[in-house]
Amino acid sequence: MRRYGLRTFALGYLVLILLAPVAVIFYRAFEHGLGPAWHAVTTPDAKHAFLLTVELAAIAVPLNTVFGVIMALLIVRHRFPGVGFVNAIVDLPLALSPVVVGFSLLLLYGRQGWFGHWLIDHGYRVVFAMPGMVLATIFVSLPFVVREVVPVLREIGTDQEAAASTLGASAWQTFRRVTLPAIRWAVGYGVVLTTARALGEFGAVSVVSGRIVGQTETLTIHVQAAYEGFDLVGAYAASVVLALLAIATLVLMTLLKPKEETR
Amino acid sequence: MWRAGQGGWSSFWDAVSSPEAVAALKLSLVVSLLVALINAATGTAIAWVLVRDRFRGQSLVNSVIDLPFALPTIVAGLTLLTLYGPHSPVGIDVAFSRTAVLMALLFVTLPFVVRTVQPVLLELDREMEEAAASLGAGNFAVFRRIVFPNLLPAILSGVAMAFARAIGEFGSVVLISGNLPFKTEVASVFIFGRIESNDTVAAAAVSVLLLFISLGVLLAIGALRHYATRHDHA
Amino acid sequence: MGIAAREVTKRFGDFTAVDGVTVEVETGSLTALLGPSGSGKSTLLRVIAGLEQPDAGTVSLDGRDVTALPPQERGIGFVFQHYAAFKHMTVADNVAFGLTVRKRPKSEIEARVAELLALVQLSPFGDRYPAQLSGGQRQRMALARALAVEPSVLLLDEPFGALDARVRKELRLWLRRLHDESKVTTVIVTHDQEEAMEVAERIVVMNEGRIEQEGGPRELYEAPASEFVMSFVGPVNRLDGGLVRPHDVEVAVEPNGATEEAMVERIVHLGFEVRVELVRADGAPLWAQLTRDQEEALELAEGQIVYVKPARRTVFE
Numbered sequence: 093m094r095r096y097g098l099r100t101f102a103l104g105y106l107v108l109i110l111l112a113p114v115a116v117i118f119y120r121a122f123e124h125g126l127g128p129a130w131h132a133v134t135t136p137d138a139k140h141a142f143l144l145t146v147e148l149a150a151i152a153v154p155l156n157t158v159f160g161v162i163m164a165l166l167i168v169r170h171r172f173p174g175v176g177f178v179n180a181i182v183d184l185p186l187a188l189s190p191v192v193v194g195f196s197l198l199l200l201y202g203r204q205g206w207f208g209h210w211l212i213d214h215g216y217r218v219v220f221a222m223p224g225m226v227l228a229t230i231f232v233s234l235p236f237v238v239r240e241v242v243p244v245l246r247e248i249g250t251d252q253e254a255a256a257s258t259l260g261a262s263a264w265q266t267f268r269r270v271t272l273p274a275i276r277w278a279v280g281y282g283v284v285l286t287t288a289r290a291l292g293e294f295g296a297v298s299v300v301s302g303r304i305v306g307q308t309e310t311l312t313i314h315v316q317a318a319y320e321g322f323d324l325v326g327a328y329a330a331s332v333v334l335a336l337l338a339i340a341t342l343v344l345m346t347l348l349k350p351k352e353e354t355r
Numbered sequence: 356m357w358r359a360g361q362g363g364w365s366s367f368w369d370a371v372s373s374p375e376a377v378a379a380l381k382l383s384l385v386v387s388l389l390v391a392l393i394n395a396a397t398g399t400a401i402a403w404v405l406v407r408d409r410f411r412g413q414s415l416v417n418s419v420i421d422l423p424f425a426l427p428t429i430v431a432g433l434t435l436l437t438l439y440g441p442h443s444p445v446g447i448d449v450a451f452s453r454t455a456v457l458m459a460l461l462f463v464t465l466p467f468v469v470r471t472v473q474p475v476l477l478e479l480d481r482e483m484e485e486a487a488a489s490l491g492a493g494n495f496a497v498f499r500r501i502v503f504p505n506l507l508p509a510i511l512s513g514v515a516m517a518f519a520r521a522i523g524e525f526g527s528v529v530l531i532s533g534n535l536p537f538k539t540e541v542a543s544v545f546i547f548g549r550i551e552s553n554d555t556v557a558a559a560a561v562s563v564l565l566l567f568i569s570l571g572v573l574l575a576i577g578a579l580r581h582y583a584t585r586h587d588h589a
Numbered sequence: 590m591g592i593a594a595r596e597v598t599k600r601f602g603d604f605t606a607v608d609g610v611t612v613e614v615e616t617g618s619l620t621a622l623l624g625p626s627g628s629g630k631s632t633l634l635r636v637i638a639g640l641e642q643p644d645a646g647t648v649s650l651d652g653r654d655v656t657a658l659p660p661q662e663r664g665i666g667f668v669f670q671h672y673a674a675f676k677h678m679t680v681a682d683n684v685a686f687g688l689t690v691r692k693r694p695k696s697e698i699e700a701r702v703a704e705l706l707a708l709v710q711l712s713p714f715g716d717r718y719p720a721q722l723s724g725g726q727r728q729r730m731a732l733a734r735a736l737a738v739e740p741s742v743l744l745l746d747e748p749f750g751a752l753d754a755r756v757r758k759e760l761r762l763w764l765r766r767l768h769d770e771s772k773v774t775t776v777i778v779t780h781d782q783e784e785a786m787e788v789a790e791r792i793v794v795m796n797e798g799r800i801e802q803e804g805g806p807r808e809l810y811e812a813p814a815s816e817f818v819m820s821f822v823g824p825v826n827r828l829d830g831g832l833v834r835p836h837d838v839e840v841a842v843e844p845n846g847a848t849e850e851a852m853v854e855r856i857v858h859l860g861f862e863v864r865v866e867l868v869r870a871d872g873a874p875l876w877a878q879l880t881r882d883q884e885e886a887l888e889l890a891e892g893q894i895v896y897v898k899p900a901r902r903t904v905f906e
Contacts, residue, residue: 102404103416105397109461110422113434116444120437186516187569189523191543192562195550199559285424292427295525295543299550312429312526319433319530328437331430338425345425346418482673485640486731488660489667490687491738500690504677586677586718 117335121328132318132326133333141314142333144225148297148310149290152229156286160237161279165271167238168245182238185231194228194299201227220302225310228296233289237282244278245271281348288341292334376561378537379545384568386453386541387521390460391514398468398513399506405469406476420470423463428526431462436531451533456541459527464520468513475509507583515576522569590652591616591774592637592742597646599632606632608798609646614791616651619768619775621789623782625821629798630778631746637776638744639663651741663742666735666773670747672727674719680730681706681715687738705733708767725756732764736771745777749784761788782822786810794818816905826875828897831904838877839898840865842887848896851875853889865889867897 121129132138166172167179185193201211201218211218218224252274256266294312301308309317311330318326405417423431435458437443440450449455479502487497525543532539534548542565549558592614599607607629614620622630635641637648639660647656655663675683681702682689688698706712709729719727728748735743748764749757765788768775779785785792786806794801794809794817802814813819816832825832828849841848851867854874863884867875875897879887889895 098400099404099408099410102397102401106401106416106419106465109458110419110465112445113431113438113462114422114426116438117430117434119444187519187523187573189525189543189546189562189565191525191547191550192523192565195546195558195562198550199555288425292425292430294427294429295547298525299547312427315427315429315433316530327433331433334427334430335434338422338427338430341425342418342421345421346414480671480673482669482671483675485660486667486669486673486734487675487686487690489638489640489665490690490734491661492686492690493661496690500686501675586720 114335117328117331121325121332124325128325129329129332132323132329135326137309138311138314138326138330141309141311141330144309145291145311148225148229148293149287151226152233152290153283153287155230156233157237157279157283159234160282160286161241161275163238164241164245164275168242169250182235185234190232190293190295191299193231194296197224197228197231197296197300219300220304220308222308224300225297225308228300229290229293232293232296233286236285236289237279240278240282240285241275244275248274277348281345284341284344284348288338291337373557375536375540376545376557379540379542380561380564380568382453382456382540383522383542383565384572386456386460387518388572390457390464390521391518393461394464394468394517395510395514398465398517399472399510401469402472402476406473420466423465428463428524429530432459432527432530435459435462435527440531450531451535451539453539455531455533456528456539459531460521460524463524463527464517467517467520468510471509471513471516472506475506479505504583508580511576511580511583515573515580518572518576519569522565522572590614590649591618592776593647593649594633594637595647595649597633597636597643597648599629599636599641599643605798607636607643610795610798610800612793612800612803614774614776616774617772618791619765619777619789620791620793621785622776622778622793622795623780623785623821624795624801625780627797628795630780630795633795634744634746634776634778637742638665638667640667664738664740666738666740666743668728668731668735668743668745668748670750672719672724672731672751674727674731676719679716679718680711680722683719683730684733684737686734691738701737705737708736709733723756724752725760728752728760732767736773741774743773743775745775747778747780750779757784764788786822794821796821813903819903819905824876826877827873828875828899829902831899831902833899833902835864835876835878837900837902838875839900840867840877840879840883840887840889841896841898842893844896845898848898851895851897853891853893853895855891856884856889867895 133142163178163182167175167182198219201224218227252270253266256270257263261269292312293310294316297310298313298316301310301313303309303313303317311334315327315330315334318324318330401420405413405420435455436450438445439447439455439458441448449458483501483505484497487501492500523543524541525547528541529544529547532541532544534540534544536545540548542561546558546561546565549555549561590613592612594610594612597607597610597612598605606627610629610633612622612633622634624630632641636643636646637650639648639655639658643656647654649655650663650665660667675686678686684705685698685702688701702715703712706715709732711726711729711733714722714726714730719730722730728751732748745764749760752760761784764777777785777788789806791803791805792809793803796817802809802818804812809818809822813822819825819832824835826835826838827833828838844850849869851869853865854868855866857864857866858881861881863879863881865877865879865884867877869875877897887895
């Protein structure tokens with residue numbers, strides 16, 4: 093009896109806060125039919141926004157993956173002074189408000205910024221342009237690969253790698269043939285999380301990009317702009333695109349999680 | 356990447372003690388703490404139902420929990436606005452109110468406590484609960500004295516993460532709250548507004564304060580957690 | 590009757606763990622449920638405790654039918670193989686737990702805890718956490734905890750299984766002494782026949798969910814009811830169409846008509862006794878247990894052909 097009560101409560105809460113809202117987006121987007129929705133999502137601005145979003149992810153994800161694996165190796169395998177500090181830095185993007193992240197970038201690379209000053213004089217635009225957005229996206233999606241790989245690396249220990257080196261493998265060979273296969277599911281899971289974060293980033297990119305329509309507007313920013321411009325169908329349609337990407341992410345996460353956990 | 360505390364101490368103070376800034380900071384702090392507490396309860400309940408219960412579609416529910424991690428915050432905000440705002444299909448309109456802010460934050464912080472509690476609950480030694488029962492403890496006593504103390508560190512970890520996320524949250528709140536100063540404007544939106552008006556000093560000042568407040572709360576939670584696990588490092 | 594479990598059946602899916610078992614335990618006695626893994630002994634114990642609900646049958650404690658009662662209300666004490674220590678509480682709080690949930694006054698609890706800690710010789714450890722104790726200490730704590738509420742029945746599920754050999758032996762004797770003093774109806778589940786023989790007054794041998802035989806240690810050893818009981822309760826050899834105990838194997842250097850030929854493979858000196866490992870003509874192994882004197886008299890050597898005959902042989906239909 094008590095069990096049903098708890099179950100109803102938990103599931104009811106989930107429906108109320110999570111499921112119903114998402115379902116409604118789909119409903120509203122296609123309320124007036126498939127046509128208008130498709131139309132809204134294929135305007136030049138929308139298409140540009142979509143491509144920009146994908147481009148940002150395409151840059152940020154591989155970079156963060158490589159960085160993540162290297163960082164994880166350093167943190168777990170090499171004791172160096174300040175490793176705890178580095179560890180905390182890696183977690184920083186999770187604790188900072190995205191607005192603050194974007195703002196920091198503005199301060200650093202904007203017209204009066206510490207670096208911006210010099211860069212703009214040499215003709216490099218960082219803020220209100222691609223580079224700034226790339227930096228923002230990289231920063232907010234930084235931690236995921238590291239955080240997924242570190243515990244796995246810790247758990248598998250150095251025995252296998254030690255065995256490989258006694259058998260004559262070079263550092264690179266050991267990495268490629270022993271370490272990498274051992275961490276591949278963790279990396280995969282981390283990549284999925286990183287991609288989801290990169291695609292969905294809003295706050296930091298908003299601040300840094302200036303939200304210039306058709307130029308520095310990502311799909312997420314486009315949703316807000318459409319909504320505020322009373323283009324409801326456009327906002328919902330773009331949201332559906334993002335929601336579908338999110339669901340794809342969820343599916344991938346579900347598939348990869350058990351493999352990652354049963355190390 | 357550190358903000359500038361430019362302009363000297365007095366302008367920092369002015370920026371930070373302006374009524375609007377104070378209101379925004381207070382709202383962020385209060386709502387985030389509230390959200391963290393609510394999540395402590397609901398997150399534990401959901402984790403319990405996922406681990407100890409058995410029903411159809413359970414693994415689907417398990418996957419769905421991560422949706423707030425995958426869904427862009429702006430979309431989350433829009434979905435909540437659509438369902439619980441004007442033109443709501445179910446007739447509930449809480450847009451542009453503090454309830455709206457609360458709901459948006461509950462959405463984005465949902466997974467944290469669930470995911471920290473789940474593995475601990477899975478690993479929990481059932482025999483402790485059986486021992487307690489054999490010694491005469493009723494179901495509630497078993498939960499209160501045995502299960503809960505052992506879950507507490509995990510709950511606190513989740514709460515800390517939920518709090519950190521909530522206090523800085525922007526995308527999901529910016530649409531549904533209406534950003535009414537003194538009423539529904541949270542700190543991150545306030546900072547955004549200051550940036551847009553090029554008042555970088557105020558923005559920087561409030562950012563720094565926000566950072567310190569969240570650091571303070573996180574340290575407090577960390578200390579609590581240390582106390583709750585004293586049996587491990589006695 | 591201290592404990593009466595009648596016609597108890599418990600199934601887990603397709604698997605029948607306990608099959609229509611009836612067991613009666615006299616008040617104040619120490620009984621062992623002995624059997625291999627999967628014999629149903631732990632399940633039966635848990636049914637008696639109320640930690641499992643039987644599919645059929647009844648459980649009575651001190652004449653009271655408790656079948657429908659949850660463990661909280663049965664007045665039992667239960668000790669688990671892996672201690673089930675409340676790791677987040679101190680040793681003292683662990684022992685006090687049963688009294689704490691019964692809302693006893695603090696002074697009463699403190700006194701009783703002190704009494705029990707002294708009984709199990711853990712007095713200096715009251716403020717420590719279980720993680721700081723050794724396995725043996727944790728199990729003593731668990732026992733003190735179970736006894737704190739003065740249960741009418743004490744149930745122990747392979748209580749010494751997780752401890753190393755020396756500690757096991759110590760705690761066995763200790764449990765025996767404890768029982769002699771407290772006279773609580775006690776049931777101990779074990780797969781170790783030596784333990785059962787040493788500790789219990791009465792042993793119930795179980796196999797595949799059913800009782801094979803009940804009796805005192807001597808009875809079981811000397812008058813086993815089945816092949817299973819005989820081979821479980823002590824070592825056996827197959828000889829002459831029956832089962833023979835190693836110390837009942839007579840070894841001679843001359844044949845005498847009733848003997849069988851065997852070759853000495855190995856002679857192992859185990860301190861006070863000697864184990865002679867033999868192999869018969871058809872390749873079947875055999876071992877005989879001789880005293881040092883017997884072995885010396887025979888002057889056996891490896892590879893030697895000897896002649897064996899059972900002094901006592903048991904045949905089951």
